[in-house]
Amino acid sequence: MSEQRKTTYPGGFPAILAQMEGRRDPFTYHEGEALAPLETDFAALKQQYMLAEAPEMGDSRSGYARKYRALAEEFAGRSALLHLHGLLIAHLRRRAQPSHTAALFQRLWVEEADYLMDYLDARWLVSAATTFGDHGANEVQRSVGHALSVLFGMMKLYETERLFAAVTPDQPHPWRKRSSPTLAMEMDAFAVGGAGGLDVNMLGRLWQQGSEDPVIAPLVQRLLTLLVDDDKTVFRRLHIMRARKAKQRQEAGKEAKPQRAVPADRRKVIAPVPEGRSGQNDTRRWGIVSLIKAAPRDVLAFAAYHLDLGAHHLHIYLDDPNPEAAEILQRHPKVTVVTCDDSYWNAQKKPRMKTHRMRQVWVATQAYNSTDCDWLGHVDVDEFLLPEGGKPIEEMLAEVPEDHLGLMLQSADQLEAPGPDGGEAFKLTHLAAGHKREVLGRIYSTLGSHLPGGFIGHISGKLFLRTGLDGLRFGIHACHWQAAQVENITNMTGSYIGHAHAASWPQFRKMLEFRLTRGSYQRAEDNDRLQLGDVIDLVLEEGGEDGLRDFYNEVNGGGPEQRAALARYNMLIDYPLHLPERMVRIFGNEAKVYLG
Template sequence: MSEQNKTTYPGGFDAIVGQMETRMAPFSYGPGEALPPLDADLQPLKHRMMDPAAPDLGESRSSYARKYLDLAKEFEGEAALLHLHGLLVANLRRHAQPPHTAQLFARLWAEEADFLMAHLDARWLVSAVTTFGDHGLTEAQRSLGQSLSVLFGMMKLYETERLFSGSAPDQPFAWKRKSAKHLAMQMDAYAITGGGLDINMLGRLWQEAEKDAVIRPLAQRLLSLLIEDDKTVFRRLRTMRARREKQRAAEAPPESKKKRNPAPVPASRQITDPAQIKWGTVSLIKAPLDRILRFAAHHLDLGAHRVHIYLDDPDPVTVEVLSLHPRIAVTACGATYWAAQKRGRMDNHRMRQVWVATEAYNSTDCHWLAHIDVDEFLLPQDRMADHLARVDADKIALHLPPAEQLAGQGDEAFKLAPRAAGRPASVLQDIYPTFGMHLRGGFISHIEGKLFVRTGIEGLRFGIHAIHWQGAPVTNIQSMPGVYLGHAHAPTFDGFIADLDFRMSDGSYRKTEDEDKFRFSDVVDFLIENEGEEGLKMFYQEVCTLTPELARKLGENGMLVEYPLRLEEKTSRVFGPYLEGQ
């Protein structure tokens, strides 16, 4: 492919800029021709109507006179103030203009915004805001004007192309499989039923308009016209979203027809004496030894009978140290281990997690087994065995609602999602003013929680947040106040940043290809694109850091859990006798 054909515009940006410059030569003024002075009385211009013949021009052939005449014809019978506004916009699109032109333009909008908006059509309002982008008197005017200019310019381009689709401007497309995974420049497609790009973009522009009293009426008028118009991509996408949600609601089985799949509870597992209950944990772990020791120490200190640890990337020292404790069952998941499994080693780490959890379930000597990760810690108010003893005899599992660890107070403070505290989701917007409406439960990690499962059921299989029996999710699961799963998901900002790439591409933030809902990954993408790391810091400070204000709001809603982990102390107490001399 030749260099000439590699670009949409032959000659590249040199040619683009050159062509643009040819349309920006300043107007020539004939003798006696001039714009009104900066201090001109504007009131008479509101009452004088324009004569399309423009007799005051005489025989002038200047480019200013030609533009004056064109605008006089356009504003025939309209107020001369509108004609003056058009002249100011036309001059300001050129390279040079009378020195007071920009100031006079700004004065019109500062003093006569209501009149201008009442008499100018949307096309002229867009021209006005574009002029603010180039010649605003403040940074706020220029920044907002440029943003709106790009928005309306792109709308004109894509709406023009759409005219050739054969669909009317107010007619949304039918919901069909997308023709491609990515857009131009490898951008992911907008998630129609759950995406927040439109809300974030329009809401941000509205807020930016509040910063400047002169451009605010114009900018907010245009944005209001935009969302009221039924012939825009915004309306079409909202219509597609509503239709899709209605379709899904119609396809969903009614509550009465949803399949119930209770798993049987063996009599041998219906133990109500806490002293007889043996409970344990199972985890597939890829982490440094010190983190694994802290995790194991916490649960052994709580009374775990067995801590099953499967090492995803085993190293001999870690295997040796963990094997010293009699209540730790350590399995090195190296090549030999996976070669012995009928499926071999699965590429997806989640699949490996549920595989080893199910294997531990079928071989453990515990009555109860919790499938949790190395950054998750049981937070029972009573002894864990006491909680398990109170589970109803017909329930196969105890649900562990998550409590996300907060930065700023060591390992002592956690927060709950509203539903875990019996609060409505609407409290999130008050607790997290900027980001609450975009986060499930106010969390950046999972809100599903994990399960403590009775053992002894043949054919039961673990998931990440569920258990399955006879090919369907098990439903006889009990909730109980006073026991949470503390999740040290991002206890420091540096750790949050270090794990971000993996979590966005392969971990818990990843969106599946067919997922439409607005997710945390969309928030991250927006912040990185618009604010960079500073935006992520602002987010982390509001959502993940226990400031006095956040502590107050969480406390008022019963969503603050104070539970000092004291992991170093527990590690020394639990492993000290076994590590002496090592």
Template sequence: MENGLRWGAVLTANEPLALVETNVRWHLATGASAMFVFLDDPDDPAAEALSDITDCTVQLCDDAYWRARRPHKGRPASQMRRQTINANRAQNRCDLDWLFHIDADEFIWQDDDLAAELAAQTDPQTELNLPVLERIFPPGAQSTLFEGTYRASSDLTEDDAEAAFAPFTQFMKRGQYSHGAGKSGVQVGAGLRLGVHNATRTGSEGRQRRAAKRVSTTARLLHFDGLTPLHWLMKGLRYRQTPPDVQAAILQPHRAAQIEWLLDNATNLEQARSAHRTLFALSPERRAQLTRFGLLRDIPFDPARVLGPDCPDLHMAGFDADLMRRNPALAGVVST
């Protein structure tokens, strides 16, 4: 990089190889100097392929790893807790200037040079927030993993939110089915602690306090919340298999309501596909609703074009087959 600044990203993943590999390769091809992948499944078959990627550091989160981090407690039940521990371990061990904490299904899109923006940020106690755009599926059949357009996060009044998002307003927060908070990056070694969405600092009384935030003017976060109908169904079932106290901690009310609707309306794969179209597809009615409030964004995100021969197979069939192999317990409840 011309200004010498080095940035990268860290993620904790338990996903099909095609998604994680595309994420890593995309960021390395678009400016990241390093990527850090913590594999939540210690037997993840993706480890070997990811370790072969230059500038990608892979950590298997096995029992030995968690004993070293938490000698008396071991692996945290909460995925958010695991993500936070992993993100800050990467921060403490990397030689970057900036580190972003993202998920495997989130991709940093640059409208302008992110490195230049980072170099211009002088306050080391301020995080840089990447505002989120959530993918909306095409109205017809989906053939590859990243097709679609995007819905911007928003802070509409209650009446306007109902006009923009009905009949599923109760499943959304800030206009997103997942999260509207975006993700953050911090200057490495400045004393800020990476969280799932935001960074914190240690206050005068020793407690963690939310760090100051600046919203990026050059980059956004593209979120692919459920890459296929099967992926979406598996995510819902996985949430429901976590302990109730963990669900209460990690699922906000809008997300919990969405999952309840999913499980009520998708007892098999065909029903899941129908429910998925109802919730996620950009129907003419939904396009009109979102256009009225200026919430649609067209982003030419195309990993295959950027990565060329290094791009994994992004067709749905291979992704879903890998998903089924990786989730044998969940696959037993899905009738195909």
């Protein structure tokens, strides 16, 4: 072999190893400095919070002190246990470290795995997996740790390079003819449009092998779940490309080949009910989580309504600063208010997510993992619990079978016209009332019968879940556990989630442009059926603004004829919310300012 051949790394592997080993010198210590002992009290460290300046290190300039300060700055305001975890990983990356370092790392993951996974971001979880690869207590830990280290290391390399491509990380490349039939080292390309199982086999084997060891299993499953749920990875992009190719084949009259793997969003799982959450005693404390961007009056009305129903706690995340509402809410002992400004997202070690839905899912999951409630519902600011006959929510929750993780409340859309007593009125879908779709044609004269359930709001309903299930991801209309959608959910009848999605014509018109371009009316490209956005486009094209108003009146006006038709099929609910009275009852005279 010619010595003049080109190589990516001049000097070859001797130079690679020299560069790698040059960064692994052991830490130096000054007198009195030492890594925490093996018998360290973890409970005490969880109650101790780090200061960015690390005054406990004095003016020491040892290698240990420098790393200690760097991690103290990163974990400022967070527990000393997380700081210790970072120190252990830093030490175990060196050629030598105190003799008890690996044992302390192992003990930390044996005793505090749940805490670490709740409060460490994905970057630190990957670092932990890499450390298991080098210092695992058995072959499974070392093998899986090394495999995850290689997987995420290669992802970081190729995803970084892809940042220079013309498409964003969450966008797959368009289908086109490949420039070369083979890859580097003469490997065949992955069969994106066929039944290639490289991705499934790789992820599946890691999951299976990692599950064999009780210490590393929770870490492996959390990392792999985060991986398959992320929309900015090669796995998601290949999945989208595969689906598009299958659709192209079907449109061309060709039969698409069956895929070996069921996409994550279609897999189902029976989730376990957390210990102590299966009896009726667990219904005493229920709460709500909501990400909100709304006027102060709407925020206070939402909070007052559910507090007046008996909520044990409300977790309210303000998507934009709302100081007027926050000032009133945070004085209530049953409300936790979090303003999701730049400082909040910086503290999460992640950029502010680009869509409202992604942020909703994130904060709902955070609240689920931290709440002291027995049940938690994920509800929007324009949604209100409508328990059957006004019965206590605790009684509603007690109806859920003990082996079900939660319940789904079906949607009821608020009508513009009030009920007979001047209070709010809502309509149901035909399915909620037990009818076939044909009844929609008898209620809605023209285009309303083409909408899902005759609704212009969502028909998917909202979830209430028993809390305490580790690894659960709380979504908007569903929840996921172990990378699959939870199936043991009770579909409740009689009680509903009242949705003030378009409770008035001005509200509907004001939100229309946003919903068409960035919100719930956007067209789903993988859905060939007539969608709400298509209907509205058609209405505006043929009838203009007057036609749009006629359309709204037809589906949501709540006039006498519509009310009579809905009532005929048991699809009408008169359910006064009494929002002004509740606001004053819960928040006192301060709320009256917003009732003008």
